[in-house]
Amino acid sequence: MIKQAIIPLAGQGTRLLPLTSVFAKELLPINGRPGVEYILDECIEAGIKEIIFIISKKKQIIKKYFYSDTLYKNVIKKKKDPKVIEEYKKILKYKKMIKFVYQNKPKGTGDAVLKTKKYIKDKYFLMLLPDDLIMKYNCSKSMIAMHKKYKSSVMASMNVNKKTVSRWGIYNLSKKVSKNNFFIKEVVEKPSIKNAPSNKAVIGRYILPKTIFKKLLRQKPGKGGEIHITDAIQSLINENEKFIAHNFAGKYLDCGTMSGFIKSNIEIGKL
Numbered sequence: 001m002i003k004q005a006i007i008p009l010a011g012q013g014t015r016l017l018p019l020t021s022v023f024a025k026e027l028l029p030i031n032g033r034p035g036v037e038y039i040l041d042e043c044i045e046a047g048i049k050e051i052i053f054i055i056s057k058k059k060q061i062i063k064k065y066f067y068s069d070t071l072y073k074n075v076i077k078k079k080k081d082p083k084v085i086e087e088y089k090k091i092l093k094y095k096k097m098i099k100f101v102y103q104n105k106p107k108g109t110g111d112a113v114l115k116t117k118k119y120i121k122d123k124y125f126l127m128l129l130p131d132d133l134i135m136k137y138n139c140s141k142s143m144i145a146m147h148k149k150y151k152s153s154v155m156a157s158m159n160v161n162k163k164t165v166s167r168w169g170i171y172n173l174s175k176k177v178s179k180n181n182f183f184i185k186e187v188v189e190k191p192s193i194k195n196a197p198s199n200k201a202v203i204g205r206y207i208l209p210k211t212i213f214k215k216l217l218r219q220k221p222g223k224g225g226e227i228h229i230t231d232a233i234q235s236l237i238n239e240n241e242k243f244i245a246h247n248f249a250g251k252y253l254d255c256g257t258m259s260g261f262i263k264s265n266i267e268i269g270k271l
Helices: 035-045 057-066 069-079 082-097 109-114 139-150 162-167 212-218 229-238 258-270
Strands: 004-008 050-055 098-102 124-128 132-135 153-159 169-178 181-189 200-209 243-247 251-254
Touching (some): 035 124, 035 132, 057 098, 082 098, 124 139, 132 200, 132 258, 153 229, 212 229, 229 243
Parallel strands (some): 004 124, 050 098, 153 243
Antiparallel strands (some): 153 200, 169 181, 169 200
């Protein structure tokens, strides 16, 4: 069973400027809750026991959010507000599960994953990207069920507009595994519209093998001079490591852009 998850949080959030000039994008409220809490709750419901946050020194505010014990205790002592008490209990629960590692230079998602190498204990682990919220249905839980059944790595999949393929890692699929699941033949990081193998995109949920660290240690920078997790995944696929594309059932919300962030607030408010 998969018990550990990693969440890269070191990104600068430039697409959400000016909000992120003073505040971490992962703490921006979505329908009254910091966005990262939706990711944490997804992990907990999926059976995850330990979560590793990858932050930078510039984003210490994220760590501070989970370590504001003195503030909570003082407020509770003065007011004894049940809502504040409940919120503090929730924060304490999260804090017990979280470890922090640092990626101080923006070298890509692959480099961020590599920072967690010494903490990963089992053969497989879960990675979630905080810009991607999947509501109504727990994507991580369904992916873990697929992993358990097929003993394979699994990545979330969704059809995207062909005009936007250069934003994503794009799949070329091989044979069908089951109704909503396919083996992956190829994954290409941010291809041009002309060179995209399909319009099936990697959405920010991955079950990855521990063997990926060996690939990342030798991985050369790819597009944009960054180390991409998709390039390391392709190296494993080339060596016959199985990866499944999982077409998830939940509602996808993109919180990484200003328009997506505004839409997410509206959509979650309707749930």
